[in-house]
Amino acid sequence: MRNVRTPAVMSRPMLMGLAALLWSGCGGLPEATDSVSELQTQQAALAPDQCAPVPAAQTNAGGIVYHRYATGMTWANAKADCTAMGGRLAVPFNSASNSAIHSIIGTDLTYIGLKQASGQSSTSAGWQTPEGNPAPFFNWSSGEPNDMDGVENGHQDCARMYTTGAWDDVACTQVSPYVCEFAVPPLQCAGGSSCALGTDSAYHCTCPTGQHYDVQRNACVNGP
Ligand SMILES: [Ca+2]
Numbered sequence: 054m055r056n057v058r059t060p061a062v063m064s065r066p067m068l069m070g071l072a073a074l075l076w077s078g079c080g081g082l083p084e085a086t087d088s089v090s091e092l093q094t095q096q097a098a099l100a101p102d103q104c105a106p107v108p109a110a111q112t113n114a115g116g117i118v119y120h121r122y123a124t125g126m127t128w129a130n131a132k133a134d135c136t137a138m139g140g141r142l143a144v145p146f147n148s149a150s151n152s153a154i155h156s157i158i159g160t161d162l163t164y165i166g167l168k169q170a171s172g173q174s175s176t177s178a179g180w181q182t183p184e185g186n187p188a189p190f191f192n193w194s195s196g197e198p199n200d201m202d203g204v205e206n207g208h209q210d211c212a213r214m215y216t217t218g219a220w221d222d223v224a225c226t227q228v229s230p231y232v233c234e235f236a237v238p239p240l241q242c243a244g245g246s247s248c249a250l251g252t253d254s255a256y257h258c259t260c261p262t263g264q265h266y267d268v269q270r271n272a273c274v275n276g277p
């Protein structure tokens with residue numbers, strides 16, 4: 054699937070339908086299906102000019118588009134940024150999706166969409182998706198998750214991928230690059246427009262003063 058959308062050929066609803074078709078053919082685990090349906094529900098609510106900034110790297114796997122963003126953020130801010138694009142902080146749901154994310158992280162320790170609920174009795178208990186559902190898959194590195202010292206005290210409650218593709222639990226205040234995932238290819242602003250975060254906490258294609266964004270053309274056109 055192409056990354057740059059072609060509005061004249063395929064509308065967002067058509068793409069949503071296509072994405073649903075691709076998902077239904079995946080035969081994935083029930084947990085993965087639930088996880089994907091959450092993502093589709095989020096994306097169904099997108100505004101037609103909602104966009105994703107140009108990523109540092111990207112790949113597609115199993116019908117999902119993964120974008121890596123290299124500017125470091127805390128886990129909570131990374132989660133919010135992916136949501137503002139209409140996606141979510143990427144949740145590996147099997148080894149294939151984990152490998153896809155791994156393939157674009159380069160040499161960075163990179164946040165993924167797993168957080169541990171507070172008040173757990175062990176370092177490995179209570180890991181959840183950004184929506185607060187049980188994590189569908191794990192790929193901890195040897196000796197992880199350790200909450201820093203092997204005892205669960207809430208010191209390390211967010212998951213970050215090593216350059217090996219295995220994971221470490223780290224303090225959620227750590228500032229790290231992150232990977233967002235999308236059920237349909239996010240809009241990439243073109244024609245003189247750029248993707249900027251609006252006051253509504255969503256990214257939109259925006260144009261220079263004196264022009265406005267035309268959704269059908271994915272371009273800036275003259276006039277207010
Ligand atoms: Ca912990």
Ligand SMILES: [Ca+2]
Nearest residue numbers: 199200201222
């Ligand atoms: Ca750790």
